[in-house]
Amino acid sequence: MTRGNPFRAPSSRKRRKVSKWGDRIFLALTAVGAAGVIGILVALVVVLYHGSLPIINALGIKFLYTQTWNPYGNVYGIVPFAIGTLLTSAIALLIAIPLSIGAAIFLTQHAPTWLREPVAQVVQLLAAIPSVVYGFWGLIVLVPIMRYDVDPILANVLGWTGWFSGRHIGLDVLTASVVLSIMTVPTITAISKDSMMAVPRSQKEAAISLGATDWEVTRRAVIPYARGGIIAGVVLGLGRALGETMAVTLVIGNANVIPTSLFSQGQTIASLIANDFFEQETPLELPALLEAALFLLIITLAVNIVARWILARFEAGRAVGAE
Amino acid sequence: MKFNRATRRKLFSHGMTVLTGATVVLVLIPLFWIIYESAILGASVFSLGFFTQNIPAPCSPHPGVTCSTNGVGSAIQGTVYLLLLAALWAVPVGLGAAIFAVEYGGERAIARVISMAADVLSGVPSIVAGMFIYALLIVYYPLLVFSVISGSLALGVIMLPIVMRTSEEALRTIPHSVREAALALGISRWKTSVRIILVAAMPGVLTGVLLSIARAAGEAAPLLLLDNGSLHPCMSVDTVCQSLSLTIYLGATSPSQNWVSIAWGAALILVILVLGLSIVSQLVLNRTARKWGQVG
Numbered sequence: 001m002t003r004g005n006p007f008r009a010p011s012s013r014k015r016r017k018v019s020k021w022g023d024r025i026f027l028a029l030t031a032v033g034a035a036g037v038i039g040i041l042v043a044l045v046v047v048l049y050h051g052s053l054p055i056i057n058a059l060g061i062k063f064l065y066t067q068t069w070n071p072y073g074n075v076y077g078i079v080p081f082a083i084g085t086l087l088t089s090a091i092a093l094l095i096a097i098p099l100s101i102g103a104a105i106f107l108t109q110h111a112p113t114w115l116r117e118p119v120a121q122v123v124q125l126l127a128a129i130p131s132v133v134y135g136f137w138g139l140i141v142l143v144p145i146m147r148y149d150v151d152p153i154l155a156n157v158l159g160w161t162g163w164f165s166g167r168h169i170g171l172d173v174l175t176a177s178v179v180l181s182i183m184t185v186p187t188i189t190a191i192s193k194d195s196m197m198a199v200p201r202s203q204k205e206a207a208i209s210l211g212a213t214d215w216e217v218t219r220r221a222v223i224p225y226a227r228g229g230i231i232a233g234v235v236l237g238l239g240r241a242l243g244e245t246m247a248v249t250l251v252i253g254n255a256n257v258i259p260t261s262l263f264s265q266g267q268t269i270a271s272l273i274a275n276d277f278f279e280q281e282t283p284l285e286l287p288a289l290l291e292a293a294l295f296l297l298i299i300t301l302a303v304n305i306v307a308r309w310i311l312a313r314f315e316a317g318r319a320v321g322a323e
Numbered sequence: 324m325k326f327n328r329a330t331r332r333k334l335f336s337h338g339m340t341v342l343t344g345a346t347v348v349l350v351l352i353p354l355f356w357i358i359y360e361s362a363i364l365g366a367s368v369f370s371l372g373f374f375t376q377n378i379p380a381p382c383s384p385h386p387g388v389t390c391s392t393n394g395v396g397s398a399i400q401g402t403v404y405l406l407l408l409a410a411l412w413a414v415p416v417g418l419g420a421a422i423f424a425v426e427y428g429g430e431r432a433i434a435r436v437i438s439m440a441a442d443v444l445s446g447v448p449s450i451v452a453g454m455f456i457y458a459l460l461i462v463y464y465p466l467l468v469f470s471v472i473s474g475s476l477a478l479g480v481i482m483l484p485i486v487m488r489t490s491e492e493a494l495r496t497i498p499h500s501v502r503e504a505a506l507a508l509g510i511s512r513w514k515t516s517v518r519i520i521l522v523a524a525m526p527g528v529l530t531g532v533l534l535s536i537a538r539a540a541g542e543a544a545p546l547l548l549l550d551n552g553s554l555h556p557c558m559s560v561d562t563v564c565q566s567l568s569l570t571i572y573l574g575a576t577s578p579s580q581n582w583v584s585i586a587w588g589a590a591l592i593l594v595i596l597v598l599g600l601s602i603v604s605q606l607v608l609n610r611t612a613r614k615w616g617q618v619g
Contacts, residue, residue: 026513027427033419034428037487038440040480044447044455051458102346110340111347119347121605126354128601130541132568133590136575137357140583182353189350213336236446243448245544246568250575270450270544277548293454297447304446308439 044297052291055284063291069256069272071281076288078295080258084266085296087259088173088248089241092180097234099181100188104230107189108196109218120193127186135250138179143170143251146178151263166263171253174262179247184237191236195229195314196222228314235307243300245270269296358594365591368392368584374399378554378565381579390581395589400557401471401564405550406536408475408560409482414532417441417486421528424487425494426516438491445484452480453545471560474550478542482535489534493527494520496611526611530604537600541593543568567593 049056055063059076066077103123107116147170154164154174199222207221223230253265254275267275269292280286326334372393379391420437428434456477460468467473497520505515521528546552546569557564567589574586 022513030419030423033416034423034437036416037420041440041444047458099346099350102343103350106343106347128597130593132543132571136571139575185350213332215336215339239446245450273450293451297451304443308442
């Protein structure tokens with residue numbers, strides 16, 4: 001509307017002034033919210049970095065490659081916990097990936113339409129169960145099963161690999177990985193399913209017209225097309241597994257050592273913080289735990305950003321492909 | 324038996340179909356197993372006293388001694404306080420960010436930056452959020468480090484991205500024609516946003532709030548560091564109170580049988596709560612998506 005608009009009603013000048021202030025205040029309020037979201041993200045890094053300065057100054061980069069955590073000797077190394085975190089997450093993914101992709105394939109390619117959404121939403125309920133409930137269930141139900149039933153079988157069949165040696169206690173890296181795998185399934189399944197749903201009908205029809213069987217359609221047309229989304233889902237699942245605390249703390253056995261087999265007790269970065277927070281023995285232990293939290297934060301942020309980036313690229317590619 | 328190549332391919336394909344069907348069943352087993360265990364073991368301690376009384380002294384039954392499994396009254400109270408306080412700041416901030424991103428950011432880069440920030444924030448491990456609030460309060464307000472308030476600050480960090488992203492999705496489902504119609508009637512921009520767009524998107528926004536509450540209700544890791552549980556009645560929000568999620572952790576790490584039973588009861592309450600909230604919010608989301616799908 002230009003200033004000299006002859007059609008403007010006489011009263012509109014006053015009205016416009018009032019509403020302009022309303023708009024400004026409203027814009028400012030919502031901008032505060034937007035700034036809050038970004039601000040918290042920045043503050044997370046700054047505050048944790050600031051809190052861990054004493055240990056960063058004292059140990060520097062040694063924190064990243066020291067293999068022991070001994071508060072009495074002022075030796076703090078993240079290595080055992082970084083290995084514990086990566087190992088449990090990797091095994092969890094190894095179990096969860098085939099299950100999730102299989103479930104996504106069944107839901108998108110084989111299940112009747114009326115069954116698809118209800119079942120997919122029930123799978124999502126796995127993500128709603130609190131992690132401390134997973135941990136509690138894992139401790140009371142899963143640990144005895146692993147100890148008396150699963151571990152002996154694994155030791156017999158796969159003992160030669162060296163990965164399954166040691167006493168069968170049940171509170172170990174393997175049990176933690178199994179619980180983590182259950183918790184990552186809903187994430188991977190949901191995103192894989194969405195990306196498989198987005199495969200254009202023409203792709204599948206082309207494969208069918210060449211005489212492909214159902215599986216060949218999935219293998220040659222659906223999975224290659226949905227690959228970006230599946231990978232993003234796996235990376236997001238990894239992000240969830242890396243930072244999981246309560247479920248892992250309750251079943252991993254909590255030993256500050258580098259695990260030597262899947263039956264070893266271990267510790268992840270998250271479970272280290274949960275366990276040692278109230279057992280601080282020296283003034284430097286708190287900064288050390290804060291640096292561990294910062295380390296975990298940076299890893300999970302990186303993993304999440306990579307996942308979002310893959311997903312965004314995948315969606316952008318899909319939008320181009322659809323045109 | 325020998326098959327020709329085409330039959331082999333077909334058989335293999337059918338085999339894979341069965342296999343993928345089996346993975347669905349396999350994936351769902353833990354869900355029903357957890358629900359089953361908590362229902363059986365949790366329901367056995369449910370009684371009126373379980374919901375009203377405070378946590379009893381730890382004890383394991385032996386001849387001549389019966390142990391009380393009542394109850395989680397103070398834990399329920401603590402969880403309610405935690406969730407209310409967390410929602411009190413996380414919902415306005417998250418909703419503000421969502422309105423800013425959709426109504427003012429629109430398709431511009433700033434909108435994408437904010438949603439991206441919320442997405443990344445939702446990937447921050449809850450224990451890191453707890454450490455963050457601890458490190459912040461120990462410097463600026465040490466008196467409140469161990470309190471319901473500090474716990475609710477950490478839970479809010481977890482709720483915020485969920486509220487923001489769900490509200491954003493809900494606001495984006497309202498077709499542009501609705502905004503244009505309102506603005507064409509001479510309604511100011513903020514009134515359009517609040518009285519028309521927000522009202523229309525309200526089911527989706529409330530869904531986000533419910534989902535975030537469901538998520539925060541079960542969080543135990545940040546509470547372990549901040550509002551780290553108490554056996555006393557919950558008196559005020561600047562002191563430490565018990566919570567349902569930490570009651571489970573307490574039972575899991577305790578040798579006392581009555582605490583383990585109480586933990587199952589607490590687990591059942593939480594499972595019913597989070598599954599109920601998730602199912603309700605999913606139904607609401609499905610309905611709103613259909614409704615605006617027809618208009619747009």
